[in-house]
Amino acid sequence: MSASTILAAGGDLPSLGKVPGWLTTASHWWGEHGLLVSLREHVAYTVVAVLVAAMIALPLGLVIGHTGRGVVVVVGLANGIRAVPAFGLLLLLVVTLTPKIHYGEAVSWLVHRGGVPYVVPVEIVLIVLAIPPILTNSYAGVQNVDPAVRDAARGMGMTGGEVLRRVELPIALPLIFSGVRSAVLQVIATATIAAFLPFLGGLGYLIFNGLQQINDPDAGYPAMIGAGIVVAVLAVTSDVLLLGVQRLVVSPGVSGRFRVKAAPSLASLPGKTMEVAPGEP
Amino acid sequence: MNIWDYFRGDQSEILGWLRTTLWLAAVPVVVGLIISLPVGWVASRFRWTYPPLVSVAGLLYTVPSIVLFLVLPGILGTGILDPVNIAVALSIYSVALLVRVVADGFSAVDENLLQAAAAMGYTGAQRVVRVQLPLAVPVIGAGLRVAAVSNVSLVAVASTLGVSQLGSLFTAGYNATVNGSTPILLGLVMFVLVALVFDWVILFGVRLATPWRRAAAAR
Numbered sequence: 001m002s003a004s005t006i007l008a009a010g011g012d013l014p015s016l017g018k019v020p021g022w023l024t025t026a027s028h029w030w031g032e033h034g035l036l037v038s039l040r041e042h043v044a045y046t047v048v049a050v051l052v053a054a055m056i057a058l059p060l061g062l063v064i065g066h067t068g069r070g071v072v073v074v075v076g077l078a079n080g081i082r083a084v085p086a087f088g089l090l091l092l093l094v095v096t097l098t099p100k101i102h103y104g105e106a107v108s109w110l111v112h113r114g115g116v117p118y119v120v121p122v123e124i125v126l127i128v129l130a131i132p133p134i135l136t137n138s139y140a141g142v143q144n145v146d147p148a149v150r151d152a153a154r155g156m157g158m159t160g161g162e163v164l165r166r167v168e169l170p171i172a173l174p175l176i177f178s179g180v181r182s183a184v185l186q187v188i189a190t191a192t193i194a195a196f197l198p199f200l201g202g203l204g205y206l207i208f209n210g211l212q213q214i215n216d217p218d219a220g221y222p223a224m225i226g227a228g229i230v231v232a233v234l235a236v237t238s239d240v241l242l243l244g245v246q247r248l249v250v251s252p253g254v255s256g257r258f259r260v261k262a263a264p265s266l267a268s269l270p271g272k273t274m275e276v277a278p279g280e281p
Numbered sequence: 282m283n284i285w286d287y288f289r290g291d292q293s294e295i296l297g298w299l300r301t302t303l304w305l306a307a308v309p310v311v312v313g314l315i316i317s318l319p320v321g322w323v324a325s326r327f328r329w330t331y332p333p334l335v336s337v338a339g340l341l342y343t344v345p346s347i348v349l350f351l352v353l354p355g356i357l358g359t360g361i362l363d364p365v366n367i368a369v370a371l372s373i374y375s376v377a378l379l380v381r382v383v384a385d386g387f388s389a390v391d392e393n394l395l396q397a398a399a400a401m402g403y404t405g406a407q408r409v410v411r412v413q414l415p416l417a418v419p420v421i422g423a424g425l426r427v428a429a430v431s432n433v434s435l436v437a438v439a440s441t442l443g444v445s446q447l448g449s450l451f452t453a454g455y456n457a458t459v460n461g462s463t464p465i466l467l468g469l470v471m472f473v474l475v476a477l478v479f480d481w482v483i484l485f486g487v488r489l490a491t492p493w494r495r496a497a498a499a500r
Contacts, residue, residue, distance in 0.1 A: 015354040016356065082430055082431070084434065085438075088465055192348075193438055224351050239343050281429040
């Protein structure tokens with residue numbers, strides 16, 4: 001089990017030159033732990049975590065930003081989580097929670113046999129990680145809305161809920177999207193590390209499986225780097241895709257791609273400032 | 282068993298891990314600052330370089346840390362357990378984060394102040410170092426805090442590969458047959474403390490470097 005003792009001995013890693021060959025071998029893409037299956041599992045872990053986190057963090061952030069209540073507690077908590085290493089949190093949950101889960105069957109194509117006791121703590125940690133960027137950015141997005149715009153909406157007779165839905169939310173969208181994008185990147189990265197645990201799929205499996213036999217010219221270092229490259233490509237692709245969705249969803253009047261001649265465009269409002277704090281890769 | 286007893290029982294090894302963690306998190310922030318100051322200045326001085334520089338930096342930031350930890354040994358020729366890989370990877374992330382912060386900080390300095398400095402006889406370089414840089418310190422400091430805190434928790438990721446530092450407490454707890462949560466909790470507490478210490482040091486540094494802010498507040 002102790003990979004470190006094997007590793008400590010040698011720097012005789014197979015060279016990076018073997019990676020293109022590894023990536024272009026068909027058998028590495030198909031099969032039970034092939035890249036395609038691993039990629040699908042990785043995407044599933046990520047989508048579930050980010051969706052659940054968004055369902056919690058987005059309404060909470062919007063309401064906090066709108067009412068200004070609970071700011072200190074929630075934002076302080078969210079920033080505090082940033083300082084806690086995800087890997088430590090994950091292992092703490094595994095040590096305390098996993099022995100209590102006795103369901104060992106596979107769950108359709110998502111979870112391997114025996115994987116449930118590990119997938120549950122992993123998903124919890126991924127959700128906990130994805131909440132702070134979405135929460136702080138949606139809160140900040142609403143807070144940054146120009147008070148004059150908010151007052152104008154009120155003056156037009158909108159109720160509090162209408163102001164939130166029809167004025168503050170659209171103006172906050174760019175920041176909310178940047179929060180979601182950081183959350184996705186962070187979840188993709190952490191889901192990779194989670195494969196340190198047994199019975200888990202995802203692209204990290206190939207990395208930690210390779211770590212046990214790192215000097216193997218096929219399943220060792222080249223497989224680790226190959227899978228790592230796929231993780232990186234997945235991260236970049238997700239980011240670009242979400243950026244594309246952001247372009248479609250954010251009103252041109254807010255993003256500044258549609259210039260109003262007379263008045264300064266909304267793009268110059270503080271709502272378009274950079275994201276509060278990026279996630280951790 | 283409580284975490285204090287665990288700490289006392291294995292004190293010398295844990296303190297060694299603490300030292301490793303401290304330098305692994307601190308050195309990259311310093312290296313990142315040294316590299317991103319000139320690059321960020323270029324991005325703010327020559328506006329056409331801003332979009333490409335910031336995009337490249339953002340792209341680097343999307344690469345997951347474990348991938349970088351694994352690729353670097355192949356490029357640098359180091360062993361996979363060598364802490365140098367971690368330091369280099371975290372330096373890359375720090376640069377990626379700080380280039381944008383430095384550029385934005387420099388750009389945010391009031392144009393009138395720069396013109397006043399020029400009128401007082403400051404040359405271009407003097408103006409950058411003695412007027413623009415000090416005024417950008419609060420913004421850069423905020424970026425440094427984010428970089429330092431995220432470096433600290435990224436160091437823990439290296440323990441999945443077996444690089445010894447405070448994250449080894451997590452794997453020790455995972456591999457333990459009983460009371461596994463004790464070392465893990467100790468590790469979490471120590472990581473948060475390390476992050477807090479870095480945060481305070483940077484806040485204190487920013488305060489020292491911007492005495493006029495206190496003077497203005499006192500008036």
